Amino acid sequence: MPQTLSTREANLFRTVIRHYEDKQYKRGLKAAEQILKKNPKHGDTMSMKALIMNAQGKTEEAFALAKDALTIDMKSHICWHVYGILYRTNKNFDEAIKAYKFALKLEPESVQIQRDLAVLQVQMRDYQGYVQSRFAMLKARPQVRQNWTALAIAYHLDGNLSQAENILTTYEKSVTSAPSKTDYENSEAVLYKNSIIAEVGDIERALTHLESDAKNSLDRLAVMELRARYLAELGRKEEAAKAYRALVERNSERPEYYKRLVDVLDIPEGDEAVLKAVYDEYAAKNPRCDAAKRLPLDFLTGDNFRAAAKAYLNLMFDKGVPSTFANLKHLYSDQYKRDIMPILAEEYLEERKSNQVANGDSSKGAGAALYFLAQHYNYHMSRDLAKASSYVDKAVELDPKNTDFHMTRARIYKHQDDTQKASEAMDHARSLDTRDRYINSKAAKYQLRNNENEKALATMGLFTRAETVGGPLADLIDMQCIWFLTEDGEAWQRRGNVGMALKRLHTIFNIFDIWQEDQFDFHSFSLRKGQVRAYIDLIRWEDQLRDHPFYFRAALDAVKLYIEMYDKPQGANGVNGIDGKTTNGEDAAEKKKAAKKAKKEAQKAEREAAEKAAKQDPNKPSAQKTKDVEDTKKKDDDPTGLRLAGTTDPLADAMKFLGHMLQFSPKNIEGQIAGFEVFIRKKKYLQALRCLKAAMTLDKDHPTVQEQITKLQKALDPILDTLPPKVQEVISLEFTPAVAKA
Amino acid sequence: MDIRLLRPSDIPLIQHANLENLPENYFLKYYLYHALSWPQLSYVAVDVSRPPKTPYDYPKIVGYVLAKMDEEPTDGVQHGHITSLSVMRTHRKLGIAEKLMRQSQLAMVETFGAHYVSLHVRVSNAAAIHLYRDTLKFQTEKTELKYYADGEDAFCMKLDLQPIREQVREAIAAEKAAAGGEASSSDEDASSDEKDKTGGEDVDEGEAVGDVGRDPAAKPKKKKTGKEAEVKVKVGRALGVGELVERVATKQSS
Numbered sequence: 001m002p003q004t005l006s007t008r009e010a011n012l013f014r015t016v017i018r019h020y021e022d023k024q025y026k027r028g029l030k031a032a033e034q035i036l037k038k039n040p041k042h043g044d045t046m047s048m049k050a051l052i053m054n055a056q057g058k059t060e061e062a063f064a065l066a067k068d069a070l071t072i073d074m075k076s077h078i079c080w081h082v083y084g085i086l087y088r089t090n091k092n093f094d095e096a097i098k099a100y101k102f103a104l105k106l107e108p109e110s111v112q113i114q115r116d117l118a119v120l121q122v123q124m125r126d127y128q129g130y131v132q133s134r135f136a137m138l139k140a141r142p143q144v145r146q147n148w149t150a151l152a153i154a155y156h157l158d159g160n161l162s163q164a165e166n167i168l169t170t171y172e173k174s175v176t177s178a179p180s181k182t183d184y185e186n187s188e189a190v191l192y193k194n195s196i197i198a199e200v201g202d203i204e205r206a207l208t209h210l211e212s213d214a215k216n217s218l219d220r221l222a223v224m225e226l227r228a229r230y231l232a233e234l235g236r237k238e239e240a241a242k243a244y245r246a247l248v249e250r251n252s253e254r255p256e257y258y259k260r261l262v263d264v265l266d267i268p269e270g271d272e273a274v275l276k277a278v279y280d281e282y283a284a285k286n287p288r289c290d291a292a293k294r295l296p297l298d299f300l301t302g303d304n305f306r307a308a309a310k311a312y313l314n315l316m317f318d319k320g321v322p323s324t325f326a327n328l329k330h331l332y333s334d335q336y337k338r339d340i341m342p343i344l345a346e347e348y349l350e351e352r353k354s355n356q357v358a359n360g361d362s363s364k365g366a367g368a369a370l371y372f373l374a375q376h377y378n379y380h381m382s383r384d385l386a387k388a389s390s391y392v393d394k395a396v397e398l399d400p401k402n403t404d405f406h407m408t409r410a411r412i413y414k415h416q417d418d419t420q421k422a423s424e425a426m427d428h429a430r431s432l433d434t435r436d437r438y439i440n441s442k443a444a445k446y447q448l449r450n451n452e453n454e455k456a457l458a459t460m461g462l463f464t465r466a467e468t469v470g471g472p473l474a475d476l477i478d479m480q481c482i483w484f485l486t487e488d489g490e491a492w493q494r495r496g497n498v499g500m501a502l503k504r505l506h507t508i509f510n511i512f513d514i515w516q517e518d519q520f521d522f523h524s525f526s527l528r529k530g531q532v533r534a535y536i537d538l539i540r541w542e543d544q545l546r547d548h549p550f551y552f553r554a555a556l557d558a559v560k561l562y563i564e565m566y567d568k569p570q571g572a573n574g575v576n577g578i579d580g581k582t583t584n585g586e587d588a589a590e591k592k593k594a595a596k597k598a599k600k601e602a603q604k605a606e607r608e609a610a611e612k613a614a615k616q617d618p619n620k621p622s623a624q625k626t627k628d629v630e631d632t633k634k635k636d637d638d639p640t641g642l643r644l645a646g647t648t649d650p651l652a653d654a655m656k657f658l659g660h661m662l663q664f665s666p667k668n669i670e671g672q673i674a675g676f677e678v679f680i681r682k683k684k685y686l687q688a689l690r691c692l693k694a695a696m697t698l699d700k701d702h703p704t705v706q707e708q709i710t711k712l713q714k715a716l717d718p719i720l721d722t723l724p725p726k727v728q729e730v731i732s733l734e735f736t737p738a739v740a741k742a
Numbered sequence: 743m744d745i746r747l748l749r750p751s752d753i754p755l756i757q758h759a760n761l762e763n764l765p766e767n768y769f770l771k772y773y774l775y776h777a778l779s780w781p782q783l784s785y786v787a788v789d790v791s792r793p794p795k796t797p798y799d800y801p802k803i804v805g806y807v808l809a810k811m812d813e814e815p816t817d818g819v820q821h822g823h824i825t826s827l828s829v830m831r832t833h834r835k836l837g838i839a840e841k842l843m844r845q846s847q848l849a850m851v852e853t854f855g856a857h858y859v860s861l862h863v864r865v866s867n868a869a870a871i872h873l874y875r876d877t878l879k880f881q882t883e884k885t886e887l888k889y890y891a892d893g894e895d896a897f898c899m900k901l902d903l904q905p906i907r908e909q910v911r912e913a914i915a916a917e918k919a920a921a922g923g924e925a926s927s928s929d930e931d932a933s934s935d936e937k938d939k940t941g942g943e944d945v946d947e948g949e950a951v952g953d954v955g956r957d958p959a960a961k962p963k964k965k966k967t968g969k970e971a972e973v974k975v976k977v978g979r980a981l982g983v984g985e986l987v988e989r990v991a992t993k994q995s996s
Contacts, residue, residue, distance in 0.1 A: 534781035
């Protein structure tokens, strides 16, 4: 039976709660102890104590105590609530939901429990549960618009569009006075409703609604874009054209507007002159507009193209626009266009020969044309590295101090597979403009490509925040600098330092976890802000978060590395390296050295961090805060990845990365190929077969896919009879005919 | 090149562009905070010329402007603020930064009724200063000593958005006129009058407050911006949106 408290202790209990809320943990604990001295089996107090301990980072003790509290007082909503909070702060949202549900059953009127539960449900995409929660919250407080919008969102996410619209309409009808014009919660809610009507597919009604209800919307761009789209979809071409013209006027650098405009203008197929006239009008109207001049290059052909491309290139070279090549390279899928571009650039050089020294800026005129030609011959679709080199040499001769020229030189070396020279050239480019982080980043990247991890980190350190505890690397991790972590990991991998490589790849994995959790606060924040459409976009994107190439690249690296580790277990040298392809003594020595050095660096960083923390003025709130963060932040007890490299089950570790890869990027053949390799080693033949079939659908002529077919056959032949009949059946149904086709 | 509104799915590559280009970095959540509080204000420039490498490629961001409204304006005047703006070195000289800024400024006025927009720039960043001062016509308000983490000073710059406000008002009026309808147009007139009034006041007050109020306004602001510099780091690095809002609240109370 739960104990009841005396008045004095009941008051004390309230102070415990207050201290917790004010983050006065020590005082809170003291007060809790006082109560427990007299009432050692008071569940609520035990729970509060657990909550405070959790906030202090004593997670395990907190859980143990909270469990004890629950066994003493199963009927206390506080105990269940605390239990839920503990799970929530430790990111176990499923268990948190269960606890919250118990708490809510015991205390159905609690606004806080209901609200917390709702957030957990939407975070975990339990949309039906979310609908229920939001319904209850609306019933409790129907006068708040947020609650109506929230329920509509819940229905929307659950796929019930008509109910979502109904809810929004019901609220609108309940309002007697017209909302103010600067009420952007209202403005946004109206556009949200409009997006739902359009999502149902009723474009006619969406347009009517937009023109009547959203005419005063504060998001004018959204209204203009939606209206233009609806008109076009409804075939009201003349009005649509007008609407798209208005959009081009507003933002003349959005290719989509031109494209849609042209679509509704009914221009006869292949009439390039008429088509170009549409763009020319805007080019003339707005001399600073780039799109209107450049976009016709996409559809023009033959001499029309030649003339337009020449005019465009001349203009760009005269202005010295460094992105000229980057903005035209998509044209290279057309052989004619690809071949004519260097000719035009050469013509330009010829024509300007007489006056090339006239202006002092080397990025303009001849310099720009040479730069373009160097990039042209460096690009994979028009590659001739000798020519590229000779053009970049000429450009450098023109201006030895131009960073861009040297940057391109480095890129040419990279394509010549000379990572050493590439690294040096990029670092030289960097030295010409030491205030620009872009070139600094490139220099670091090229150093990593040349396996110079330590040097690259020092280069990065020129721009990271000096005061971050733990140095440049800690800052890059804090700031979620994925590209560096990936390149650094890959370089360590090439150097044979499996531990460091895994360390980086796992860090990237963790960053994606953070990105997924980042949405948590926005479930309630966005309702307060009223920006609903952006919130829906966020939810949709978060659902696909790990289809990002950032994730895929790191995950594929990790899976491949784990496969290698499985095939070639760790060597006897004790260094966290694989013995695989690099068994000669020199490499082993270098690996040993690298590991030693990394360990030393980590120790040094730790020492410095400790010193720094000690030096901080404790009176300064900021210093205090960092200290707190440091206190609660778990120390990295495996900075060089030794433990990761020492895994006894690399294939299980690979699964951690592989699952998301296959789930979110199934159309990437590299993922399927890697999946096959993991599954066949795990003797999961059906899953291996599934990957193989997916790969075959994507590209059955892929050489590795062909190898894998044979591999699977060889693996299956001797054991097929021993497999369960069901598995045999699937294999004969799925594999045999697939092989026959391949 | 494509210049368009930022979407949440762009953010990893916006963050990437920021990390490549600038020393002031933020974690992903801070970008989300902008994208979900003022989704109309931030724009990106996308390189649409790259052939996709995988079926899952995201648009390659080569430039962005990350913008916000000041949530607690010390001068009580609604205004926008540029948190971060950058364009990749490979895509400079195309006027991208200017175009991004102009789109953002228009939306600041239309959606949030901004009267001006402010920003900080390193005193050594000649290219950016040229863009703000000469191309976009920003005014330098003052110099903020040691604003940046590495000790460099910042210019506080400000652009009066009055011309855009008038332009927007005219555009709305023209739309209403085109839509016709006597009854509704008189209704609109009344309200746009109201707007005119506030707008008109600004013209006067804008100058007056600007001169008379500049110094007194600058002082608390200086303090505040000092904190804001902290916030920039903190918020950029703090844990959550919740904390962020709390900070703004405490800032006001302090």
